[in-house]
Amino acid sequence: MKMAAASLTIMILTLVGISIDGYHCKVVQFIFGDSLSDVGNNRYLSRSLAQANLPWYGIDFGNGLPNGRFSNGRTVADIIGDRTGLPRPPAFLDPSLTEDVILDNGVNYASGGGGILNETGGYFIQRLSLYKQIELFQGTQQLIKNKIGTTEAEKFFQEARYVVALGSNDFINNYLTGVYSDSWNYNDQSFIDYLMETLGAQLKLLHSLGARQLMVFGLGPMGCIPLQRVLSSDGNCQERTNKLALSFNQAGTKLLDNISTKLANASFKFGDAYGVVNDVITNPGNYGFSNSDSPCCSFGSIRPALTCLPASTLCEDRSKYVFWDEYHPSDSANELIANELIKKFGFMGVNQTDAPSPAPDYN
Numbered sequence: 364m365k366m367a368a369a370s371l372t373i374m375i376l377t378l379v380g381i382s383i384d385g386y387h388c389k390v391v392q393f394i395f396g397d398s399l400s401d402v403g404n405n406r407y408l409s410r411s412l413a414q415a416n417l418p419w420y421g422i423d424f425g426n427g428l429p430n431g432r433f434s435n436g437r438t439v440a441d442i443i444g445d446r447t448g449l450p451r452p453p454a455f456l457d458p459s460l461t462e463d464v465i466l467d468n469g470v471n472y473a474s475g476g477g478g479i480l481n482e483t484g485g486y487f488i489q490r491l492s493l494y495k496q497i498e499l500f501q502g503t504q505q506l507i508k509n510k511i512g513t514t515e516a517e518k519f520f521q522e523a524r525y526v527v528a529l530g531s532n533d534f535i536n537n538y539l540t541g542v543y544s545d546s547w548n549y550n551d552q553s554f555i556d557y558l559m560e561t562l563g564a565q566l567k568l569l570h571s572l573g574a575r576q577l578m579v580f581g582l583g584p585m586g587c588i589p590l591q592r593v594l595s596s597d598g599n600c601q602e603r604t605n606k607l608a609l610s611f612n613q614a615g616t617k618l619l620d621n622i623s624t625k626l627a628n629a630s631f632k633f634g635d636a637y638g639v640v641n642d643v644i645t646n647p648g649n650y651g652f653s654n655s656d657s658p659c660c661s662f663g664s665i666r667p668a669l670t671c672l673p674a675s676t677l678c679e680d681r682s683k684y685v686f687w688d689e690y691h692p693s694d695s696a697n698e699l700i701a702n703e704l705i706k707k708f709g710f711m712g713v714n715q716t717d718a719p720s721p722a723p724d725y726n
């Protein structure tokens with residue numbers, strides 16, 4: 364009788380152990396970002412003016428209906444995750460999100476219009492800044508601790524991958540507008556210093572919450588997005604804006620190198636793809652593109668339309684356009700950027716049993 368009881372106890376402990384191990388054996392990712400990474404959070408911000416909930420957004424993704432991504436297809440984070448065997452994390456504000464979904468897929472907190480700075484993107488009414496996204500992540504952590512216990516939760520979060528992809532809004536929808544006080548309280552260099560000081564504090568906070576493997580995405584040549592070109596006097600890239608992106612990337616690289624040496628067990632990297640994106644824009648034909656200066660989705664000669672609309676006209680071949688709308692790259696451009704970052708940093712596959720999602724069908 365004692366042997367039977369002991370066997371039953373061992374069996375129960377084994378099953379419990381397997382169940383607990385299951386929570387932290389799968390590596391997931393937590394994504395913090397802006398519209399380049401948003402997978403639907405802004406859909407649930409009813410007063411937000413930064414929305415991708417109209418056709419033709421999402422036309423080359425899943426069922427072709429709008430899904431919250433500010434593109435015709437996938438984000439860079441989607442593609443990197445697919446290529447490395449990481450599940451695609453759902454939007455934090457998705458009503459179907461549960462603790463089990465988080466344990467299986469992670470969470471995406473990215474919000475269109477969000478920035479490193481709390482004040483960025485104020486005229487979008489509603490958006491989640493990076494500090495707000497981190498606050499929501501803290502709430503997520505408490506949910507998971509309640510579900511599986513503090514010890515296993517800490518393992519789960521320390522084994523996860525983290526992406527931080529913000530910064531362009533801090534320039535385009537803040538500093539460069541002349542609308543916010545940051546425009547006259549800082550010059551170019553002191554504003555970048557302000558961004559780095561804020562970002563550094565945010566990354567240290569994430570580390571204190573368990574983030575160990577983290578990548579910050581750098582900025583591309585944001586002076587060459589269609590919106591910046593059409594607002595310039597000659598239709599060319601705005602050089603000052605591009606120089607700000609380069610300075611941000613240089614400062615970001617230094618910041619991440621410094622943080623990685625000072626924080627315990629931190630593998631923090633800065634993903635700078637400026638060079639390859641600039642080359643694609645300058646020499647699109649070398650990469651299979653035919654257009655790198657105007658949006659695939661446009662409202663005829665009325666520009667900037669600012670967003671893709673149901674009445675907009677689509678380009679004939681979406682795979683040949685670098686930009687989807689006035690702000691955001693196309694799926695094809697995102698794939699090129701993602702592959703460059705994978706190659707540059709030698710990302711290794713995790714969760715090898717997960718098959719990557721196929722590229723979209725443009726036919």
